[in-house]
Amino acid sequence: MIRSVVQGCGAYLPERLVTNEELARTVETSDEWIQQRTGIRQRHIAAEGEFTSHLATRAADRALAHAGIAASDVDLVVLATATPDETFPATATRVQAALGMTKGAAFDLQAVCAGFVYGLSVADSLLKSGMASTALVIGAETFSRILDWEDRGTCVLFGDGAGAVVLRAEQGQGTAADRGILANALHSDGQLHDILYVDGGPSSTRTTGFLRMEGKEVFKHAVVNMAAVVGEVLGKAGLTAADIDWLVPHQANRRIIDGTGRKLGLPPEKVVVTVDKHANTSAASIPLALDTAVKDGRIKRGDLCLLEGIGGGMAWGASLLRW
Ligand code: UT7
Numbered sequence: 365m366i367r368s369v370v371q372g373c374g375a376y377l378p379e380r381l382v383t384n385e386e387l388a389r390t391v392e393t394s395d396e397w398i399q400q401r402t403g404i405r406q407r408h409i410a411a412e413g414e415f416t417s418h419l420a421t422r423a424a425d426r427a428l429a430h431a432g433i434a435a436s437d438v439d440l441v442v443l444a445t446a447t448p449d450e451t452f453p454a455t456a457t458r459v460q461a462a463l464g465m466t467k468g469a470a471f472d473l474q475a476v477c478a479g480f481v482y483g484l485s486v487a488d489s490l491l492k493s494g495m496a497s498t499a500l501v502i503g504a505e506t507f508s509r510i511l512d513w514e515d516r517g518t519c520v521l522f523g524d525g526a527g528a529v530v531l532r533a534e535q536g537q538g539t540a541a542d543r544g545i546l547a548n549a550l551h552s553d554g555q556l557h558d559i560l561y562v563d564g565g566p567s568s569t570r571t572t573g574f575l576r577m578e579g580k581e582v583f584k585h586a587v588v589n590m591a592a593v594v595g596e597v598l599g600k601a602g603l604t605a606a607d608i609d610w611l612v613p614h615q616a617n618r619r620i621i622d623g624t625g626r627k628l629g630l631p632p633e634k635v636v637v638t639v640d641k642h643a644n645t646s647a648a649s650i651p652l653a654l655d656t657a658v659k660d661g662r663i664k665r666g667d668l669c670l671l672e673g674i675g676g677g678m679a680w681g682a683s684l685l686r687w
Contacts, residue, residue: 367536367544368488368499370687371433374426375527375655376419377408377642384520391516398520403618407523407643410506415449417458419526420504423651424459427528433498438530439468440496442487444479444503444647446676447510448472451566459502468496475552476560477614477675479503479647480527484671484683485548491533502528503647510562512574521616522575523643527651540601543666543686547600549593550681556585560676582678583620589680590624594672597682603668605629610663614673615639615649624672636662646675663687 383406384395398404410419420443428435443456456470475482480503487499504526511519536542559581564573590613598604605628613621615638625635636657638649645652650671657663667687674680 365536365538366492366533367542368491368531369534369544370685371530371532372427372429372431373527373529373651373655373658374423374428374430375525375652376422376426377525377652378410378414378419380409380411381406382409387520391514391519393516393520402521403637403639404521404643405640408525409508410524416445416447416504416506417449417455417462419506419524420445420455420459420502420528421462423504423526423528424463424500424502427500427530431530433530433532435463435465438465438498438500440487440490440499441465441468441470442473442483442499442501443470444473444475444483444501445505446474446476446479446646447506475647475675475679476677477616477644477646477649478673478677478679478681480650481548481671481673481681481683482550482679483647484545485550485681487531488545488548491531497533499531500528501531502526503649503651505646505648507575507646510572510575515574517579518575518577521644523645525642525645525648525652527648527655529651529654540603545683545685547597547684548681549597549600551589551593552677552679554677556678559585560678583617585678586616586620586674587623589674589678590620590672591627593680593682594624594628594670597670597684601684603684607668608670609634609667610657610669611635612650612653612657612669612671614675615642615653616644649673658687
């Protein structure tokens with residue numbers, strides 16, 4: 365049986381750090397409110413002229429170096445983003461060119477904060493079907509460009525960044541002891557459009573628009589759907605929460621992350637949290653968290669990692685993988 369095995373990971377954050385205190389100088393908010401409600405202390409913001417493709421390319425470069433794989437060996441680039449450089453072509457093709465790749469396929473995937481688990485699932489299917497052999501799955505965003513900086517209810521919550529993994533098709537035994545992706549689960553519910561969306565787009569308004577969110581509603585759906593999808597993906601792999609070494613959740617809000625960890629009965633030490641340092645980086649948040657825990661030595665070869673995310677759409681999903 366073919367398994368999509370992670371060969372390496374990488375991440376990139378723009379240089380500029382913006383603290384809660386700094387934001388409190390321009391909108392009516394406070395470090396205390398932001399930390400209490402979300403756990404966020406700071407976020408990175410892309411520089412003028414620094415685009416999603418630039419962040420994605422830096423993260424991809426680092427992932428390839430970590431994997432010891434040349435860009436010329438990659439035959440699939442899946443870039444999860446809701447903030448592409450341009451309406452078209454796919455930002456993934458910019459990354460492909462920047463990496464010097466001339467073969468294979470590169471495309472963007474749009475599932476907002478669930479984008480990385482959607483990307484993993486799509487790449488896993490393409491590797492398993494033999495369509496590709498080595499894939500870069502990237503989550504990269506410049507959400508600072510779609511924030512209404514006068515709306516304190518949203519502008520304090522997000523940041524920019526990118527993360528990537530390299531997957532390679534390898535032979536496995538078909539058991540839960542295999543390394544690689546063991547199971548994926550994806551969902552969406554378009555009826556929930558109005559609670560989290562961007563009020564612009566090429567077809568509707570010919571503008572880029574700004575992010576709009578009913579935070580409390582999103583919060584409720586996040587808690588319920590995360591618990592359900594996590595159970596689903598564990599069930600598919602024939603595993604239980606007790607088998608999980610690391611929960612690597614989407615980093616939107618510390619309270620949602622802690623709630624999911626508690627529901628799974630996981631001690632806090634097994635939950636990777638980066639929302640304090642990166643804020644919500646949408647599709648980039650899971651690979652940024654993953655990279656943090658791999659590079660600081662927490663996640664080791666053979667560890668069982670549960671990745672989960674939810675965002676606009678609403679779209680949500682989970683991936684279970686053995687590192
Ligand atoms: O990545 C996609 C998934 N997104 C999420 O998962 C986000 C989910 N939602 C959340 O994380 C939370 O709902 C928020 C952090 C967005 C908001 O927290 P909340 O506890 O739901 O607060 P709230 O929206 O009910 O607002 C409470 C109060 C309001 O004032 P009143 O009406 O009680 O007087 C807001 O106007 O806090 C006020 N408020 C703020 N105050 C200071 C809202 N934003 C701010 C702010 N600073 N930045």
